[in-house]
Amino acid sequence: TAAGAVSADSVDSLGANFPLCMQHLHAQLLKDHHLRHGGRMQLGLFLKGIGLSLQEALVYWRRAFNSMTDDQFQKGYAYNIRHNYGMEGRRADYAPYSCHRIIMTNPPGPGDHHGCPFRHFAPERLRAALHQDSLADPDVREIADLAAAGHYQVACTRHLEAKLRRRPSIQGQEAPSAPVTSPNQFFDLCTGSVVS
Numbered sequence: 640t641a642a643g644a645v646s647a648d649s650v651d652s653l654g655a656n657f658p659l660c661m662q663h664l665h666a667q668l669l670k671d672h673h674l675r676h677g678g679r680m681q682l683g684l685f686l687k688g689i690g691l692s693l694q695e696a697l698v699y700w701r702r703a704f705n706s707m708t709d710d711q712f713q714k715g716y717a718y719n720i721r722h723n724y725g726m727e728g729r730r731a732d733y734a735p736y737s738c739h740r741i742i743m744t745n746p747p748g749p750g751d752h753h754g755c756p757f758r759h760f761a762p763e764r765l766r767a768a769l770h771q772d773s774l775a776d777p778d779v780r781e782i783a784d785l786a787a788a789g790h791y792q793v794a795c796t797r798h799l800e801a802k803l804r805r806r807p808s809i810q811g812q813e814a815p816s817a818p819v820t821s822p823n824q825f826f827d828l829c830t831g832s833v834v835s
């Protein structure tokens with residue numbers, strides 16, 4: 640997706656197309672008006688990947704972190720956002736995280752919301768999150784079983800397929816032929832912006 644394709648105003652309305660990891664981070668951000676570092680990195684680079692420009696990212700995160708002063712935001716958080724866009728420090732243009740990285744490294748601790756729900760949620764919590772996303776019982780059971788067996792990305796791909804089946808607007812779109820490899824690929828497939 641091209642930078643600038645997504646504005647700060649439109650992020651929240653796109654949330655229904657996010658994979659479960661990003662739905663969870665997004666919901667927690669809206670609820671707590673804050674995310675810890677691991678969550679800010681995982682969600683921030685994902686949003687960059689779907690087309691949120693640096694300028695729009697600064698607007699989005701400032702609004703979301705609405706319980707702190709401008710000074711606190713500028714000192715504690717704006718640098719990090721600019722850094723993610725290659726405007727500070729080593730000026731590397733950081734890429735969104737892959738599923739492999741999210742699943743295999745930096746597991747979430749207490750109070751963290753980053754990670755992969757298929758890998759890091761307890762079974763009950765995973766089933767509740769899938770129900771919350773309006774999945775039918777048989778889908779929830781199948782997906783939870785796949786996750787329990789360690790097939791995290793396959794479980795996530797089934798989640799995507801279940802979402803696509805409910806969408807008349809993009810019915811007929813091909814289901815992914817292989818497990819999703821990144822949250823951004825999930826989003827692109829879910830919004831119909833690429834064909835797998």
Ligand code: SF4
Pocket residue numbers: 658659660661737738741742754755756757791792795819820821822823825
């Ligand atoms: Fe996110 Fe990948 Fe896990 Fe799906 S498999 S929830 S896209 S990390």
